[in-house]
Amino acid sequence: MQRFAPLLLALAALASLAAGPSRAAAQEPPPLVVLPVPGEGLDEATAQIALGALIAALDARVEGRAVAGVTDADAVAALVACEDDGCIGQRIAAAGGAAGVVARMRRPDAAGPLLLTLRVHDTVTGSPRGDALEASLPPEALADADAARAALGEPLGALAAALPPPPARPALLVATTQDGAEIRVDGEVVGESPLAPVELAPGRHTVTVTLDGFEPGNRSVEVGAEGARVDVELEPLPETAERMADEDAAEAAGFVDGGSGDEGPLYTRWWLWAAVGGAVLLTTIIAVAVAASGGGGGSQDGFPVPPIPGVEGM
Amino acid sequence: MRRVRLPLLFLSFALLASCGDEPPIPATIVNLVGDDGSIGSGPIAPGAVDEVQLVLVPDPADGRFPPQEQRVFDEGVESRISSAGEWVLTLGSAYVEANVLAAETFRMDVPLYAEEEMDGATQMPTLRVIFFQGGERIAESNPRFVPWPLQPGTSIPVTVLCGTGSETACSGG
Known part of the structure; x- marks a missing residue:
C-alpha cells in the first residue's frame, strides 16, 4: 500500500480543490467521502486520474456538502x-463522512479501460444505499483529468438517488400576532407574515417586524444548528387600538343589542329578516347568473392541486 | 308574526330557486405581485416575465405529493410532481401574456382549487414562485405558508423579488 502514498497525497490536494474555499468553514456539514480500493492492474498515475475525476464528478452532483x-x-x-459493511461504515465514520462512496478499481488489461465499481454506504453501520454502479473509463479518457471527469459525469447520475440529501441549514421561524407584517432579518426583508422558516447561518440575528398602525417589534435571537423560533407580538398604536376597540364594540352591539330601540327577542326584528332575505336574493341572482353564463355544472375555474397524503393517524 | 311569515316565504322561494345546477366551487387565488423595487434589487416589469412557476412543497412531516403524470392545460400550462415530491405548476408565455394585469409592475392572479377533498390534518405546505425570462430565472419569492386545505374564495398574496444581478432583465430592458 505504501506505493500509493503519492497518489493519496494527490487525492488530498484534489479533494481540497473540489471542496473549494467556501466549504472550509468549521461549521460546514460532514462531507461525502470517497474511499478508494485499488485493485488488479492499477498503476498510480491511472488511479490518480480516475479518483480525481471521481471526486470532481461527485462534487458536481452533491449539493450542500463537500466531497473528500x-x-x-x-x-x-x-x-x-x-470484509463486511460494518467495517466500511467504521472507516467512513473515521473519515468524518456523512456517507461514503466505495470505489473499487481494477484494470485487468493494461491497454484496456479502467473498471470501477461504486457503491454508496451509510456511515457507522456501513449499510449500502441502492445498488452498486459499474462504470468504466476508456483508455482515451485516462489521458487527461478533464476527459475522465466528463466520462464519469453521466454514469454517476445513477448514484444520485443513493447519495445523502443536502444537509438542512438551521431555520428561524418568526411568528407574529398580525398577518401582512414585513419581516426583516439583520435588516434584510425576507417576506411578510405568515412566513415559512427562513434558512440562516448559525449565530445571533436581529429580527424586525413592522406593520402600519403597530409599534415595530425587534428581537435578537440566537440560531443554533437545530434552528430557532421567535415570537413577535405587535402592539397597536393608540389610534389603531381605539379603532380596534370601536370595531369590537360595534360587532358586539350588532349581535347583542338590536340597536334600533325595538323591544323583544332578536328574531322578531324586521331588519334582521330583511337582511336575510336580501342576502338570499343576492346569492340567488349570482348563482343564476353564473349558471346562465356556462360556469355552472360544478365546473372548476383554475388549476387542480392534488391532495397531500399526510401521515396516517395524524 | 306576519312580519316573520313574509320573509320566511321569500327565503323558501329563494332556496328553491337556487336549487338545480351546483354553483362552481370558488378557487383560491394566488395574487402574484412583482416587487416595485422597494424590497428587492429592482422592479419587475409586466413584460419582463415569460414563464412563471409555482412550487408547492409539503411539510416534511406530511411526506410528498404522490407521483402523478404530467398534466397539460390550455395556453401552455402544465403541472407535474417533481422528483422531490413537490407540485410544480408552470405557466407558459401564452398564459402569462393573456393573464398579466395592466399595472406598473408585474401582477397576475392564479386560481387553484383542490382536486379532491383534502385532509385537514396535514401541516401547511409552503409555496414559492419563480419568474423566468428566456428560460433564465430572474426573480423568486420567499417560501410562504399556504393555508391547508385550500380555502375556496380566499386569496394568497405572494411578493416576488428580482434576483441580484437580474435587474436589467426584471425591468424588461
Missing part, C-alpha cells in the same frame, strides 16, 4: 482489509 477522499495510507489499507 480518504487519503491516509493506513486508512486505505484498513479499508482494503474490510
